[in-house]
Amino acid sequence: MEFRDLGPVTVEFDGAPIRLSGGRVMTVLAALLVNAGESVSQDRLIDAVWGDRLPQRAGAALDTLIFRLRQVLEPDRTRRSGWRVVVTEGNGYRLLARDQDVDSRAFVRDSADAHAALLAGAADRGLLLAERALARWRGPAYDGLPDTPWLEPVRAQLDDTRAGTGELLVQAMLDLGRPEQAVAAVQPLVLQHPFRERLWAQLALGLYRAGRQAAALETFARARRVLDEELGVSPGPDLVVLQEAMLAHAPELLGPSSVPVTVTDLPAGRRPLYGRSADVAAVTALLAPGQVASITGPVGVGKTSVAQAVAAAAAPHHRDGAHFVDLTRATTGSDVAALAAATLELRADGPDITGTLARRLQGRDILLVLDNCEHVLDAVAALVLALPATTTVLATGRESLELDHEREYRLAPLPSTGDSAVRMFLDAAGRPDDEPTDSDKQRIGAICAALGGLPLGIELAGRRARTFDLDEVLDSVRDDPGGLRPGRRDHRAGRSLADEISTSVGLCEPAEQVMHGRLSTLTGPFTLAAARAVSGSTAAEQGQVMDLLAGLTRRSLLVVEPRKTGVPTQFRQLIPIRHHAAQTLAASDDDAAARRRHWVRDLASAVPQRGRPGQRTAYDRLEADVSTISATIQELLTDPDPTTAVRVVTELVGWAYDRNRLQLARGWLTTAVARPDLDPLARALAEATLGSLLEIARETAAAHALFERSLPLLVESGDPAAVGVLVDIATTAWVGDDWAYGAEIASVARDRATAIDQPYERLIAESTLTAARLFTGPPHDALLAAEELLAQPDTQQNGRAMLMLCATAGVAAVFAGRPENGLRWTEESLRVAQDLGVRNMGETLEQRGNHLAAAGRPIDALRCFAAAATQYDRGGMSWPRHEGTATTVDVLRAAVPAEEFERTWASGARIIAAGDGVQLADWI
Numbered sequence: 030m031e032f033r034d035l036g037p038v039t040v041e042f043d044g045a046p047i048r049l050s051g052g053r054v055m056t057v058l059a060a061l062l063v064n065a066g067e068s069v070s071q072d073r074l075i076d077a078v079w080g081d082r083l084p085q086r087a088g089a090a091l092d093t094l095i096f097r098l099r100q101v102l103e104p105d106r107t108r109r110s111g112w113r114v115v116v117t118e119g120n121g122y123r124l125l126a127r128d129q130d131v132d133s134r135a136f137v138r139d140s141a142d143a144h145a146a147l148l149a150g151a152a153d154r155g156l157l158l159a160e161r162a163l164a165r166w167r168g169p170a171y172d173g174l175p176d177t178p179w180l181e182p183v184r185a186q187l188d189d190t191r192a193g194t195g196e197l198l199v200q201a202m203l204d205l206g207r208p209e210q211a212v213a214a215v216q217p218l219v220l221q222h223p224f225r226e227r228l229w230a231q232l233a234l235g236l237y238r239a240g241r242q243a244a245a246l247e248t249f250a251r252a253r254r255v256l257d258e259e260l261g262v263s264p265g266p267d268l269v270v271l272q273e274a275m276l277a278h279a280p281e282l283l284g285p286s287s288v289p290v291t292v293t294d295l296p297a298g299r300r301p302l303y304g305r306s307a308d309v310a311a312v313t314a315l316l317a318p319g320q321v322a323s324i325t326g327p328v329g330v331g332k333t334s335v336a337q338a339v340a341a342a343a344a345p346h347h348r349d350g351a352h353f354v355d356l357t358r359a360t361t362g363s364d365v366a367a368l369a370a371a372t373l374e375l376r377a378d379g380p381d382i383t384g385t386l387a388r389r390l391q392g393r394d395i396l397l398v399l400d401n402c403e404h405v406l407d408a409v410a411a412l413v414l415a416l417p418a419t420t421t422v423l424a425t426g427r428e429s430l431e432l433d434h435e436r437e438y439r440l441a442p443l444p445s446t447g448d449s450a451v452r453m454f455l456d457a458a459g460r461p462d463d464e465p466t467d468s469d470k471q472r473i474g475a476i477c478a479a480l481g482g483l484p485l486g487i488e489l490a491g492r493r494a495r496t497f498d499l500d501e502v503l504d505s506v507r508d509d510p511g512g513l514r515p516g517r518r519d520h521r522a523g524r525s526l527a528d529e530i531s532t533s534v535g536l537c538e539p540a541e542q543v544m545h546g547r548l549s550t551l552t553g554p555f556t557l558a559a560a561r562a563v564s565g566s567t568a569a570e571q572g573q574v575m576d577l578l579a580g581l582t583r584r585s586l587l588v589v590e591p592r593k594t595g596v597p598t599q600f601r602q603l604i605p606i607r608h609h610a611a612q613t614l615a616a617s618d619d620d621a622a623a624r625r626r627h628w629v630r631d632l633a634s635a636v637p638q639r640g641r642p643g644q645r646t647a648y649d650r651l652e653a654d655v656s657t658i659s660a661t662i663q664e665l666l667t668d669p670d671p672t673t674a675v676r677v678v679t680e681l682v683g684w685a686y687d688r689n690r691l692q693l694a695r696g697w698l699t700t701a702v703a704r705p706d707l708d709p710l711a712r713a714l715a716e717a718t719l720g721s722l723l724e725i726a727r728e729t730a731a732a733h734a735l736f737e738r739s740l741p742l743l744v745e746s747g748d749p750a751a752v753g754v755l756v757d758i759a760t761t762a763w764v765g766d767d768w769a770y771g772a773e774i775a776s777v778a779r780d781r782a783t784a785i786d787q788p789y790e791r792l793i794a795e796s797t798l799t800a801a802r803l804f805t806g807p808p809h810d811a812l813l814a815a816e817e818l819l820a821q822p823d824t825q826q827n828g829r830a831m832l833m834l835c836a837t838a839g840v841a842a843v844f845a846g847r848p849e850n851g852l853r854w855t856e857e858s859l860r861v862a863q864d865l866g867v868r869n870m871g872e873t874l875e876q877r878g879n880h881l882a883a884a885g886r887p888i889d890a891l892r893c894f895a896a897a898a899t900q901y902d903r904g905g906m907s908w909p910r911h912e913g914t915a916t917t918v919d920v921l922r923a924a925v926p927a928e929e930f931e932r933t934w935a936s937g938a939r940i941i942a943a944g945d946g947v948q949l950a951d952w953i
Contacts, residue, residue, distance in 0.1 A: 030102065030114065030459075030495055034062050035132045035187070036167030038174065040102065047101055052174070053078050054101070057094050059171050061115065061124035063183050065131050070121040077179050095122060127459045130495075132165045133187060139165075140194040147200060153341075156201035162194050192222045199231045206285040208238035223255045226265050233268075237275055238284050245275060301456065302338055303484070304449025305331065308440060312339045315436045316396070316421055321413055323402075323424040326440035327585040327603055328529040329485030332425040333400050335440060339423060340398050347421065348394040357401045362408035369397065369412065387415040394419050402426035403536060403584070427533050427585040441588070442482030442603060446474040450487055457491025472499040479506040480513075481603030486526055489513035510605040530609045533586055542613070544577040545586055547621040549610035553656025554590045554599040562628035563621040597653055629661040630677060638753075638789060639683040640828030645866030648684050659693060666700045675701050675711040679718050679750060682757070686725070687867040689904040695722050702735075710746060713739040714754055721757045724765040726906065732762075733770070744777060749790075752781050756790050759797045760833065764872060766911075772801035792823060796833040803840050812841035828865045832858055832873075839876050843883075851880035859953065871900035875910055877953065879917060887921045888933050893953050894918055895937025903941070 033039045038055045040047040049055050060077040061069055075087045084090050095115060102114045116123050128134040139162035146155035170187045171180060195218045202211035212235040219228045229252040236245035249264070249272045256262050274282055302309070312335060315322040324332045337353065344351035354372045359365050366382040375389045397416070402409045403426040410430045413422050424430055429437045443450045454473050455463050465473065476499070480486030486506070490513060493502045506513070511527025534542055547563045548555070561574045578600060581587040586606055590599040602610060614621060632654075636647045651658060658681075665674035678697045685694035698719035701707070707715065720735035736758065743751040755778035762771030775797035782791035796818060802811035815837040824830050835858040842851030855877035862870050874897035881890035894917075898908040909915050922930050940952050 030126070030130060032058075032062055032065075032126060032131045033167065034059065035136060035165050035170050037172045038062075049101060051094075051097070054094055054098050056174055057091075057098055058124075059174055059180070061122065062126075062131055062133065063180075065124050065126045065128075065134060068118040068121045068123045070119075073179075074122070077177065080177060129461065130459050133170065136162045136165045136187075136194075137190060140190055140197065143194065143197045143201070147197060147204065152201045152204035155197060156205065159194055159198040159201060163191070163198065166191065192218065192225060192228075195222075196225070196227050196231065199228070199235070203231065203235060203238070203284060208235040208284075211235040212239060224260060226252070226256075226268050229264075230268055230271050233271060233275070234282065234284075237282060242275065246272070302331075302334055303453040303456075304443050304447060305335055305338065308335050308438070309338045309342065312336075312423070312438050313342055315438060316343055316423060318394070319418045319421055320436065321422045321424070321430070321432055321434055322436045322438065323426065323429045324438050324440050325426060325429050325583075325585055327427065327442075327481075327483065327588070327606060328533055329483040329526060329605075330440050330442055330585075331484040332440055334484070336398050336400060336423055336425045340396060343396055343421075347396045351396040351398065353398045353400065355400050356405060356409070359405045359408070362405065362411070365399075365405050365408040366412055369399070373397075383412050383415050386412075387417060390420055391417050392419060393417075396421045396423065398422075399424045402430065403428055403533070406430060427536075428583045439585075439589075443477070443484060443487070445478035445480075445482045450474070450477040450482060453484060453487050454491040454494070457488040458494040469499060472503055476503050476506055479503065479510055479604055481510070481605055483526075483603065483605065485515075486510065486513055486605060489515060489526070510608050526605055527609055530586075530606055533584060534609070534613070537584055537586070538580065540573060541577055541580045541584070543617075543619070544574070545581060545610050546614035546617060547619060548581075548587070548600075548602055549607050549614050550622045550625045551602075551654075551657045552660040554601045554654075555657050556597045556599055556653045558597070558650070559625075559628070559654045559657055560600070563624050565624075595649065599653065625657065626661055626665060629658055629665075630673060632658065633677040633680040636680055636684060639687070640793075640830065640832070640865060641789075642826070644828065645864065648688055648866040651681070651684055652688060655690075662697055663700070666697065666704070671701060671704050671706070672708055672711045675707065675715045676750070679714050679754065682718050682722070686722075687865070687869050689869050689900070691722055691725065692905045695719065698722065709742055710748065710751070713742040713746075714750060717743055717754045717758060721754070721761040724758070724761040724767055727765050729765065729767055729770075732765075732767075736774075740774075744781060747785055749785065749787060752778060752785060752787050752790050755781060756793050756797075759794060760829070763797055763800055763833075768801050768804050772798055772805070775801065788823070789827060792818075792827050792830045793833065796824075796830040796837070800833055800837040800840075803837060803844070808841045808844040812838055812845075815841070828861055828867075831861045832867075835861065836873065836876070839873075839880070843876070843879065846883070848880040848883035852877065852884065855880060869900065869904050871897045871904065871906065871908075872910065874900060874953065875914055879914060882917050882921060887924055888929070889953075891918070891921050891925070891930065891933045892937040892940070894921075895934040896941050896953055897937075899938045899941040 031041045033041065038049070038059055040049060040058075049058065056078050057074060060074055071088060071091055075083065075091055078091070078094070079087065099112050099115050103112060114125055116125060128138055139158045143155045143158035143162060146152070146158060170184045174180060195214070199211045199215045199218070202208075202214060212232060215228055215232045215235060218225075219232055222228060229248060233245045233248040233252075236242075236248060249268065252268060253264055256264055271282075312322060312324060316339070324336055326332050340351040340353060352372050354369045356365060356368060359368055363382055366386050370376070370382065370386045370389075373386075373390075373395075375386060397420055399409055399413075399422065402424050406426065406428065409424060409426075410432055413424070413430060413432065416422065429435060443453070451465065451470055451473050452461070454477065455461055455465065476490050477487050480490060490502055490506055493505065493513075497505075509527075511530060512525055514525045534545055537545065544560075544564065547565075548560060550563050551559050557575060557578065560578055564574045564577075578587060582589055582600065586602070587600045588603060590601055592598075632651065636651070637643045662674060662677055662681075665671065665677065668674065674697075678694065678701060682694050682698075685691055698715055701715040702712065702719060716735040717739040720732040720739070723729075723732035723735070740755075743755055755774060759771050759775035759778050762768070762774060775794045779791055779794035779798065782788070782794060796815075799811055799814045799818060802814060815834040818824055818830070819834050819838075824834070835854045839851045839854040839858070842848065842854060855873050858873045859870065859877075862868075862873070874893055878890045878893035878897060881887075881893055894909075894914070901908040901910065909918075925933070936952075
């Protein structure tokens with residue numbers, strides 16, 4: 030809510046005026062505004078409204094006026110909620126409004142800041158602040174209210190500050206070497222305030238610096254006459270000294286005439302930029318003389334604001350300044366050149382406006398900003414190609430001009446959880462100086478995320494927060510992220526964010542529009558493969574997808590995710606754009622969602638058995654589209670028949686384990702087992718698989734309860750999937766230190782695999798039984814058995830058996846006190862894991878750290894332990910997993926300097942964080 034008191038007293042909510050009826054209600058509001066943030070007693074308010082003409086029961090009459098004012102300011106207040114704008118305080122009332130929401134207070138603050146900026150030598154900032162301050166005036170202060178004893182001094186003080194701010198504006202222009210502009214600005218001020226000698230001095234100095242010395246000296250004569258005739262006084266010493274210096278042609282009067290003039294047709298009152306300093310610097314670096322650069326990005330990402338900041342910074346480097354052309358109103362090709370000519374104040378008419386404009390710009394060094402080009406791209410490109418080489422062009426739009434010499438800068442949304450997005454939201458909410466609580470930061474971050482980090486959306490949501498609490502704003506943007514609308518003074522007034530997105534989509538080719546809708550079925554970052562899956566069934570539709578994605582990206586309806594080594598190109602629809610796309614799809618009979626579900630089922634069934642060749646490639650394919658896969662599985666789990674979903678989950682649980690996504694899989698399985706309508710085998714598969722994840726987490730009792738219900742059916746079933754789950758139970762029990770149970774189930778799994786001819790699963794079960802022998806007999810016997818199995822040809826093609834047997838040999842080396850053997854076996858485990866794309870190697874890393882410590886390599890051991898701890902943390906598992914590790918780490922910590930310990934531990938954590946970017950074998 031904003032209060033306009035520098036002119037007729039009005040109130041605006043989100044840019045729309047709120048009707049105030051009754052002069053006395055406005056007088057009460059004015060009295061509260063003058064003392065905004067302070068308690069105003071009933072007696073002072075009664076005096077402000079009625080003066081000496083008090084009505085009967087003045088207190089009751091005041092209460093009526095306050096109630097009427099409150100109803101206008103808070104029409105949606107419920108009976109049980111308190112007043113939030115005008116609150117009762119003691120024997121009076123307080124208007125809760127921040128300085129920036131009250132024009133008079135914001136004006137005074139900006140004026141003071143402008144003065145401070147000039148004193149600090151920051152004339153450019155002083156100019157911006159003075160312009161912004163003066164732009165708040167719409168007429169005489171509190172216009173329409175009668176002159177009263179309490180209001181007269183308030184008006185007089187504001188008028189005086191207004192005149193002083195005018196002086197600051199003129200001084201900033203003089204300091205920036207713009208005497209012509211200074212003269213134009215000061216002349217009306219001299220007429221309004223003829224007794225302010227500083228204005229006369231500024232007029233004379235501006236004329237002098239502009240080369241009009243005779244007119245400057247005549248100014249002194251005019252000032253002398255006015256002061257003598259009206260006040261009967263002579264000019265003060267400052268005017269006299271200035272006149273004498275001019276007569277002596279003092280060189281210091283010339284001022285900064287060498288400072289380039291920045292043309293002032295850049296929009297005034299620019300919004301502050303948040304988190305865009307790097308973007309401004311990057312775009313500025315693209316603007317070599319005569320260069321064409323463009324800022325592209327989705328609607329509301331802040332292209333115009335960044336372009337304005339770039340132009341303001343670059344303008345002093347162009348002899349003829351910077352010029353801003355808003356092409357929003359352009360509808361035809363000729364409009365583009367006509368609007369540019371009008372902005373540049375150049376006459377260019379006739380049939381060839383573009384050619385005429387280009388000829389008139391010959392020899393002029395200007396920066397030309399062409400804003401909002403997306404709907405007239407061809408005309409803008411034609412104009413740019415016709416311009417002389419001395420013209421530097423910066424274009425903004427949702428897609429580039431596609432010129433050969435154009436340099437494109439794609440502007441990304443703000444990080445939704447970053448400080449810049451939070452500060453932007455708070456500023457728009459009228460709380461720029463607030464330090465939000467952690468809870469507020471979390472909710473603001475959720476609001477910004479729901480808006481895709483788009484600055485326009487964040488700003489509009491912030492304005493809503495002036496009236497509604499954060500939870501209400503969050504609910505509204507989650508329900509309809511495109512429904513936010515700018516205020517009436519915005520050039521997009523009346524058009525919602527969704528309307529602007531519709532405009533972007535309307536500029537697309539028909540096939541792109543169809544693809545825009547289909548992509549809404551893909552959650553989060555997605556790949557070309559996922560897009561092809563939802564695009565359609567015909568070869569023609571499949572073949573067009575790459576071009577369609579490129580087109581939607583060019584039009585800023587898709588965002589390309591930052592490149593990752595070894596990961597295919599990923600795209601993303603920002604949330605408001607995806608919301609629009611989903612509405613577009615819903616209005617059609619397209620069944621892209623069904624195609625997506627079918628694709629995910631095919632992906633899952635194509636994953637090879639764990640440990641087989643091709644696993645790494647399959648895992649990487651799943652990782653690239655993990656958001657869509659996860660959302661689809663959740664969707665399948667709500668189907669009337671969830672059997673397919675259970676099959677998909679059991680096929681993917683190995684990937685979830687190997688790639689540290691156990692919590693994701695656990696969530697799927699928990700949802701599945703809660704379904705009362707699962708068929709018996711599907712329930713047994715889901716419960717047993719969930720139990721295997723609980724074994725890893727060492728929740729043994731809960732795991733065994735699930736096994737007791739599910740194992741009988743799994744053992745009786747001839748389904749290969751049942752045998753696979755039995756093997757999973759055996760191996761995960763071993764990992765969870767439930768060795769005896771693991772051996773028992775491994776024996777059952779071996780027999781069932783033999784019965785239905787599953788040699789691959791049988792070998793894994795035998796490897797698990799071999800590992801169990803470490804704790805049921807001499808460890809050396811387990812080592813010999815492991816070496817015997819490792820020598821078999823089939824074992825080399827069975828990665829899961831290889832990992833189990835290498836782990837067995839490594840543990841045997843611990844019992845034997847042979848760390849060199851343990852290092853050899855753990856190195857082999859890491860090699861196999863690398864080949865298979867397995868990243869969850871915390872167990873092996875912890876074991877290797879103990880071998881390194883025993884081998885007298887403390888630094889390498891610490892690095893390895895840190896990597897193991899980081900790996901466990903990523904998988905949601907506790908650290909350390911085994912007895913003795915914590916003691917070993919404490920001993921190592923005591924043996925090395927504290928700084929070296931911290932540095933080494935951080936190195937181990939970074940190795941895991943780097944993923945495939947760092948080879949474990951090179952460091953561990």
